[in-house]
Amino acid sequence: MTDTSWIAGLLDFERDGDVFIAPQWSAPGDRLFGGLIAAQSLGAAGATVHPDKHPQSLHAYFVRGGKYGIDVEMQVERTRDGRSFDTRRVTARQHGKVILEMIASFQIPEDGADWHPARAAGVSLDDAIPKTPELDSADRFELRCDPADDSPFAVPPFWIRTRDDIENDPLIRACTLTYMSDLGPVPAARPPGTPIAEDVGFAASLDHSVWFHRPFIPDRWHRYEVDSLGNSHSRGLVVGGFYDLDGSLIANTTQQALWRL
Numbered sequence: 001m002t003d004t005s006w007i008a009g010l011l012d013f014e015r016d017g018d019v020f021i022a023p024q025w026s027a028p029g030d031r032l033f034g035g036l037i038a039a040q041s042l043g044a045a046g047a048t049v050h051p052d053k054h055p056q057s058l059h060a061y062f063v064r065g066g067k068y069g070i071d072v073e074m075q076v077e078r079t080r081d082g083r084s085f086d087t088r089r090v091t092a093r094q095h096g097k098v099i100l101e102m103i104a105s106f107q108i109p110e111d112g113a114d115w116h117p118a119r120a121a122g123v124s125l126d127d128a129i130p131k132t133p134e135l136d137s138a139d140r141f142e143l144r145c146d147p148a149d150d151s152p153f154a155v156p157p158f159w160i161r162t163r164d165d166i167e168n169d170p171l172i173r174a175c176t177l178t179y180m181s182d183l184g185p186v187p188a189a190r191p192p193g194t195p196i197a198e199d200v201g202f203a204a205s206l207d208h209s210v211w212f213h214r215p216f217i218p219d220r221w222h223r224y225e226v227d228s229l230g231n232s233h234s235r236g237l238v239v240g241g242f243y244d245l246d247g248s249l250i251a252n253t254t255q256q257a258l259w260r261l
Contacts, residue, residue: 004167005164005165005166005167005172006140006164007039007140007166007172007175007176007179008166008167008169008172009023010022010023010036010039010040010043010175011039011040011043011172011175013040013043013044013047013074015047018048018075018076018077018078019073019074019075019076020044020047020073020074020076021071021072021073021074022037022040022044022071022072022073022074022092023071024068024069024070024071024072025068025069026068026069030067030068031065031066031067031068031204032065032066032067032068032099033135033136033137033182034060034062034100034182034205034208035137035178035179035180035181035182035183035208036137036179037066037072037092037099037100038058038060038100038102038178038179038182038208039175039176039178039179040072040074040092040175041058041060041074041090041092041100041102041104042055042058042090042102042104042171042174042175042178043171043172043175044074044076044090045058045076045088045090045102045104045106046104046106046171046174046175047076047171048076048078048088049081049086049088049106050086051170051171052108053085053086053106053107053108054106054107054108054109054170054171054174054212055104055105055106055170055171055174055212056085056105056106056107056211056212057104057105057209057210057211057212058102058103058104058105058178058209058210059102059103059104059207059208059209060100060101060102060103060207060208060209061100061101061102061206061207062099062100062204062205062206062207062208063098063099063100063101064097064098064099065099065204066092066094066099066100067094070094070095071094072092072093072094072099073092073093073094074090074091074092074093075090075091075093076088076089076090077089077090077091079103083108084107084108084110085105085106085107086105086106087103087104087105087106088103088104088105088106089101089102089103089104090102090103090104116213116248116249118247119225119241119243119247119249121157121223121225121243121247122146122156122157122223122225123145123146123157123158123159123223125144125159125221125223125245127146127147128144128145128146128147128158128159129144129145129147130142130143130144131143131144131145131149131154131158133152133153133154133183134152134153135153135154135183137179137182137183138154138183140162140163140164141160141161141162141163141180141183142160142161142162142163143158143159143160144158144159144160144221145158145159146158151187153186153187154183154184154187155184155187155188156184156185156187156188156224156225156226156240157223157224157225157226158184158223158224159221159222159223159224160180160183160221160222160223160224161218161219161220161221161222162176162218162219163219164219165219166218166219170215173215173216173217173218174212174216176216176218177210177212177216177218177242177250177251178210180218180224180242181208181210181224181240181242181251181253182205182208182255183224184224184226184240185205185208185226185238185240185253185255185257186203186204186205186255186257187203188226188227188228188236188238188240189203189228189231189235189236189237189238189255189256189257189259190203190236190257190259191231191236191259191261192228192231194259194261202258202259202260203257203258203259203260204257204258205255205256205257205258206235206255206256206257206258207255207256208253208254208255209253209254209255210251210252210253211251211252211253212250212251213249213250213251213252214248214249214250214251215250216242216250216251217244220244220245221244221245222242222243222244222245222250223242223243224240224241224242225240225241225243226238226239226240226241226253227239227240231259234258234259234260235256235257235258235259236256236257236259237254237255237256238254238255238256238257239252239253239254240252240253240254240255241253
């Protein structure tokens with residue numbers, strides 16, 4: 001690849017020690033997409049560890065909504081450096097106010113047991129149909145959704161891939177997956193029977209976790225399966241999995257979303 005990918009551009013930080021300034025584009029909407037700031041925070045954390053250590057997991061809290069077009073400052077704390085694992089804490093701020101807190105772990109790949117239970121596809125790639133959600137955060141991707149999904153969003157299960165090639169770099173690709181992983185959980189966490197429409201209530205991500213299991217190639221089709229575990233106190237909890245075309249489990253996710261109706 002001769003050109004820098006869009007995600008690599010978003011990870012091209014200004015750096016002063018362990019403080020990073022993340023570029024933000026302007027967008028028609030006001031609220032910063034959570035997957036974007038989570039991806040950038042993982043990228044900042046990964047810039048402070050040896051390249052031999054790859055992202056293993058992240059756990060993020062969306063403390064308050066961010067805004068497009070305003071620089072984000074990310075402070076990385078080197079919690080621990082070990083022989084196999086490194087741990088980092090990232091605090092992201094806009095105008096001095098915290099918008100995200102993240103703990104991320106990195107590991108040197110090693111041999112060991114490698115299995116996972118098989119999961120049947122919620123919708124096959126052949127049966128899924130192209131869709132362009134009404135989300136600025138989704139324009140970098142191709143999506144194919146269940147024909148029954150007539151919402152303005154992308155409701156899992158769906159198939160997704162990047163429109164462009166992404167650098168063959170484990171950190172950049174993990175950041176890409178992190179970005180993509182925030183596209184489906186919020187609508188999946190809605191209370192049963194609630195219409196999926198932009199004018200029905202208020203919804204937002206509260207916290208988000210990703211576990212990275214196997215190599216991820218962003219420009220190949222992956223299906224995102226997301227299951228609701230329940231709703232209480234205006235919160236919906238979901239758990240998800242990214243699978244490649246061969247059915248290999250690439251990553252798992254969890255998210256709590258706020259649904260005020």
